[in-house]
Amino acid sequence: MTESTEAKLTIDGKEYRVADLPDAAKTQVQNLRVSELELQRLQAQIGMIQTARNVYLKALKAALPVEPPLKH
Numbered sequence: 013m014t015e016s017t018e019a020k021l022t023i024d025g026k027e028y029r030v031a032d033l034p035d036a037a038k039t040q041v042q043n044l045r046v047s048e049l050e051l052q053r054l055q056a057q058i059g060m061i062q063t064a065r066n067v068y069l070k071a072l073k074a075a076l077p078v079e080p081p082l083k084h
Contacts (some may be wrong), residue, residue: 019030021041030041
């Protein structure tokens with residue numbers, strides 16, 4: 013018995029072999045893959061920016077005076 017390495021995808025509970033799809037569907041599969049990769053990249057970037065924001069906030073809090081200035 014050999015392991016199958018053919019690409020498959022499941023849409024709405026139905027499994028399809030990518031190799032058997034019409035060219036128009038294969039194009040959309042590729043578009044979907046590119047979109048998913050871009051979403052992953054952007055989510056990683058958001059995580060980095062949120063981390064930087066937290067560091068900046070911590071630095072701001074450390075730079076503030078212990079007592080807020082009084083209002084006049």
